[in-house]
Amino acid sequence: MAKATTSFRLSDTTKELLDALADLFKESQTEIIERAVKLLYEDRERIAKADMEQRxxxxxRNKVN
Structure with missing residues (x-):
């Protein structure tokens, strides 16, 4: 599979979480991001529905206040 390079700007908090996950799973940060994207994509319909309901x-709630 061909690899592409993409750059992202992450908050310090997100970078710390990414570092922690990489250490926990003994994987590279790239592998952690690939896994996270795959999981989100596989469960996208449920996640999108939950996100829409929350919004x-x-x-x-904001209209009531």
Whole structure:
């Protein structure tokens, strides 16, 4: 499989989490990101639905206040 290079700017907190996951799983940061993207993609419909429901709840809550 061909590899592509992409650069991202991550917050310090996200970088620390990525470092911790790489240490925990004994994988490179690239492998951790690949795994995370794959998991999100495989479960995208459920995650998108939950995200939409959360956004709607936040919108309704903000209208009440």
């Amino acid at each position: 709607l709840a936040n919108t309704k």
